[in-house]
Amino acid sequence: MSQIPPRSVNIKTTDLPFACPPPGTAKWNMHPRVFIQISAKQPQQSCPYCGTRYVLTDDTEAK
Numbered sequence: 863m864s865q866i867p868p869r870s871v872n873i874k875t876t877d878l879p880f881a882c883p884p885p886g887t888a889k890w891n892m893h894p895r896v897f898i899q900i901s902a903k904q905p906q907q908s909c910p911y912c913g914t915r916y917v918l919t920d921d922t923e924a925k
Contacts (some may be wrong), residue, residue, distance in 0.1 A: 868912070868913035868914055868915055869915070870914075870916075870917060871884075871915070871916050871917070872917050872918075873900070873916050874918075874919055875918065878900070880898050880900060880916065881896060881897045882895070882898055882909040882911070882912065882914060882916070883909075883912070896909060896910060901918070902918070905917060
């Protein structure tokens with residue numbers, strides 16, 4: 863039996879604080895809500911329930 867690799871989701875600093883599962887997740891695919899501790903010092907974190915990897919992306923635009 864092969865395992866499905868965890869998905870990766872980019873989030874912006876404007877999305878913080880961020881929780882998994884995110885809004886809009888199908889009810890059948892829910893787990894207890896967990897706030898993801900993510901920052902510039904630790905820009906990648908995984909959800910302990912579903913394994914989804916969250917990556918903090920730089921959302922600033924050059925002006």
